[in-house]
Amino acid sequence: MSLSKEGAAREVTLASGTYIRYYEAGAPGDTPVVLLHGSGPGATGWSNFSQNIGVIADAGFHVLAPDMPGWGDSDAVATPEMDHDATLVEFLDVLGLDSAALIGNSMGAHTAVRFATLHPERLTHLVTMGASLGRGQASLFGPADGPSEGLKVIVETYKDVSPENMKALVDIMTFDKERFATPELTAARSDAALSRPDHLKNYVEGLAFGAPIPFKVDRSKIPDIAVPTLLIHGKDDRVLHYETSLRLLADIPNSRLVLLNRCGHWAMIEHADEFNRLVVDFLTHN
Known part of the structure; x- marks a missing residue:
């Protein structure tokens, strides 16, 4: 379908009073699918998943892509008070959804995995791209002395959303920079970030409290995830190494991994057609 940002935009106020902007397509009676965006400055449900x-x-699904609190047009929130799991429960409740398939990129993947461990009855499928599990586990392949180069660029861009920093951010997220790190994408991310200085300020102040999100998944519970799980990761991801998805593959019994060559952190953008085929096939036949 032809879909515009303005035509897909919706808004809702949760039981907690939190205002949420989200994007919607498909019939409400179809199987619900919730898309969860990543954490970078300018990230929104639309900027991550417009394709x-x-x-x-x-393909017959009711698709919802919220801006999580602290991002996009949704309410601002200080990092210590941020609990995306609780927000997701409220979001499903206010829309009258008992369960949904969860598809998350980066921070959104972390939220989806944590949600699967805490509320297994409320999701039907789990899909992650460029998954994050937070720090605290020894790395075999990634940097051993701190954040990856991509995470360092994210933090620097939050501190200074200059055109140069935003260009560096979009560059490091993609493998094929000439094709995907376009001036249009850079400008869209920059405009989204600069429109909410409160989000930028909260993120920077929240670094001391575990930004982007303070509550991490209990890794000992990951082997209990029983829903069908699809793990997608770019081999050339410079933000979060595909080692994370290998660990998830080893821990989640009903899981499979697709490792994409010539792909950075944004599989759903760089390999949109293949990503869409993989997801639709997975949701339809599992």
Whole structure:
């Protein structure tokens, strides 16, 4: 379907009073699918998933892509008070959804994995791309002395959303920079970030409290995840090494991993057609 940002935009106030902007496509009676964006400055449900929402909806799914609190047009929140798991429960409740398939990129993947361990009855499928599990586990392949180069660029861009820093951010997220790190994408991310200085300020102040999100998944519970799980990761991801998805593959019994060559942190953007085919097939046949 042809889908515009303005045409897909919706808004809702949760039981806690939190205002949420989200993007919607497909019929409400179809199987619900919730898309969870990553954490970078300018990240929103639309900026992460504009190439996916309509295609997945056309395959017979009710697709919802919220801006999580602290991002996009949703309410600002200080990091110590941020609990995306609780927000997701409220979001499903206010929309009258008992359960949904969860698809998350980066921070959104972390939220989806944590949600699967805490509320197994409320999701039908789990899909991650460029998954994050937070720090605290020894790395075999990634940097051993601190954040990856990509995470360092994210933090620097939050501190100074200059055109140069935003260009560096978009560059490091993608493998094929000439094709995907476009001036249009850079400008869209920059505009989204600069429109909410409160989000930028909260993130920087929240670094001392574990930003982007303070509550991490209990890794000992990951082997209990029983829903069908699809793990997607770019081999050339410079933000979060595919080692994370290898660990998830080893721990989640009903899981499979697709490792994409010539792909950075944004599989749903760089390999949108393949990503959409993988997701639709997975949701349809599992």
